[in-house]
Amino acid sequence: MPSYYIINGQRYDRQLLETAQQLTEGRGDGRISRQDAEIIWEQVQDGSSITATERRTILYLLEKLNWSDRASAWSEQLVELQEDPEEENGIDHIVRVEFDLESLRYDFPPAYIRDQEALEHNRLSFSQALRTALQVILHSDSERESPRQVIGQVFGWFPAAEPEARQKISLKLYEVLRNGQMSLLPAIDWNADTELDFNPPEGGESATDNWIFTLYLPTLSDHLYWVIVPRDGKREAFIYGFN
Known part of the structure; x- marks a missing residue:
């Protein structure tokens, strides 16, 4: 089974998407809590650095799912810290x-x-x-x-x-x-x-x-x-x- 999904022509990390789905389905108001966000980020940080696919997936989840204010603020800060240092148009x-x-x-x-x-x-x-x-x-x-x-x-x-x-x-x-x-x-x-x-x-x-x-x-x-x-x-x- 591929380790990613293709959505609108872009690759997204399968494990992160499925984890987020498991954390929101049938639980309370369906929001991603700060604790849930930490679980997701533990999977992101299991490697030496965040990959382009992982970064894209986190941004996708932030846009598509309902996050608590604390969870979204914390995750957005982590995404910003993980920005690729290379020149944008390089x-x-x-x-x-x-x-x-x-x-x-x-x-x-x-x-x-x-x-x-x-x-x-x-x-x-x-x-x-x-x-x-x-x-x-x-x-x-x-x-x-x-x-x-x-x-x-x-x-x-x-x-x-x-x-x-x-x-x-x-x-x-x-x-x-x-x-x-x-x-x-x-x-x-x-x-x-x-x-x-x-x-x-x-x-x-x-x-x-x-x-x-x-x-x-x-x-x-x-x-x-x-x-x-x-x-x-x-x-x-x-x-x-x-x-």
């Missing part, structure tokens, strides 16, 4: 903490980022583009060759829109992303008569008009995926693959 913070992709390898050359943020018509910072790209990777299933669609095809989880299938696909996607590799492509002309040491997007999308990321998931398939994030911040981002 690449590692976004990938590892915000999106909980602790093992995803990435290659985002600083020169590529600097040059593309300086483009005259660019309206998205790299951190905005990266967040959008990761959201698309994790949640988009509109494209036939998106990772979610490929997982559904490989494992026969259809229809992909059904809640049970979506849950299975989300869990498997997090699993294959552990061995994934994500890269940022440079903003150059694919059609120029030069040799490229990377694969430009199969659909021919322009890197001057879009932030373009590649994604390779070797434990899933031999597909190479391209994530297209329009620089104008208006058009919808999307992902597709080719093998």
